[in-house]
Amino acid sequence: MTGRWVVFLILGVLLVGCSEPEAQASGSELALTPSALATLDEAHTGLAAYYCRRVVCAGDDGQNHTVQGFVAFDLGRLRELGSFQASLRLYQGEASRAYARLGRLFIERIRVEGPQDPTALKAPALFTLSNAASGEGYLELDVTAALQEALAEGEASLQFRLRFEKPTDRNHQSDLALFGATEGHSPLLIIRPGP
Template structure:
């Protein structure tokens, strides 16, 4: 049986530690950051501005009493992110929004659709029908937090050097033509405001 001296044992352990530290999985420690909502609005299909006025303290999606589709829009400023990102540092990104009781809206208009969009001005009516770049869906009608994976949306905007990331909330069925307002409300209050929760690798 071979016996290692103390000095050989220390050298062996040192080599193992160095080998472990060279593992690329151990490099680039993951950290997190939460971005707060920087801009929001609600638009209706008629462009009347009524939904925006009614929903000025919240974000709304659904339809109104005149059977116009109503869509909510959110924007997060990316200026607070580290400037020394290299390659693809994003591990994950989640959009976190607080939904009020919405069982009636889901029953009438089906699932909530969350779309990544890019428009010059979120407050312009063009944002209502701007093409969706990525899409996520939610079927849960209960009151509480919704978390949706928007990793690819954020990666795309960072790759293009954009200063913000934008999302649109709508329902799969624009209206059910019942002449009733069916809206899901999403909080913008300080403790329940939308958040973009990020995890990324440190350079």
């Protein structure tokens, strides 16, 4: 058994025995649930967050304000990983209208104090992926490089912002993509042993 598999096996045993709900181990796969989820509202009215309280939203609202999603994962237990592959799994509701009007979805690693940090909407992207698939279902995005960078920098959490290419289409209609946040559909950070 190689060293990286031993680390994953030990992590799996430790995490299965923990009472905290944020980590689940399955064989050699580790799945972290979010430590924070939020919908960020450019207008700071709280309306988007209120309407998206059971999901995470990205797009624009009926007043042409940009709406972005925020997902963070606690990295406290991942300090001793060897070679690994990591993916971000999101459950996306059908969003063809949002994609048609606002373009591609960007998934960006950011570094802020938390979802209430006023800079979260405009924080520089440290890592970026994009998605053009607008249908309902799971998106699985390779975030290995983002996790490697966060661990190398000694970060306590890995944070992602979800935003569309165009902040708004100025049509005074709400164009939102909805990402599951409830049990069974919550975002997951999935870590598997690497090659």
